[in-house]
Amino acid sequence: EADIYQTPRYLVIGTGKKITLECSQTMGHDKMYWYQQDPGMELHLIHYSYGVNSTEKGDLSSESTVSRIRTEHFPLTLESARPSHTSQYLCASSRGYNEQFFGPGTRLTVL
């Protein structure tokens, strides 16, 4: 059973607010990922990390930032939310070259 958690599961927030989406895993995985996905559509990689203090931007340009201070924690922050940020955000982790384990996702709505 994969142990990767995301909070909150649902978030409705007004334009201009700062938000942090939390992702934690208890499997000791070295790699972690953030994807953005609209319903029924493809996953777009926005950030990834291959270890503590290492983060990289993905292929989809994003105004969000991430940090990886601890192995198990990979939060994503939006300094000023906009309606265009409305989407589902999926966090994943993996060990080495192996398959990814995904969290349940955060559905974000920006009004």
Place this chain on the structure above:
Amino acid sequence: AQKITQTQPGMFVQEKEAVTLDCTYDTSDQSYGLFWYKQPSSGEMIFLIYQGSYDEQNATEGRYSLNFQKARKSANLVISASQLGDSAMYFCAMREAKTSYDKVIFGPGTSLSVIP
């Protein structure tokens, strides 16, 4: 350019029949890994099967098998004996050596509907 192409946006299959979901990929690496994931309407992503570029045998996992044709850069997923619970989105994904296998890119997905 799309690194992962899934040309079938939607597929239908009769229950108990087999179905093939297409995936082609673009890489200049000799070493890479290919993955298939399932996403039911509930939204969770479920890992199904993995194929390494140096694996000589096609991967199999229960009712799932991967038809790997390296020269054609295709990695099609075959689901045998389809069940109603197989109705979902299916995504093909790839890791490449040139990004130290850190980065995982997904294709656009195929929606599979199993008809009773």
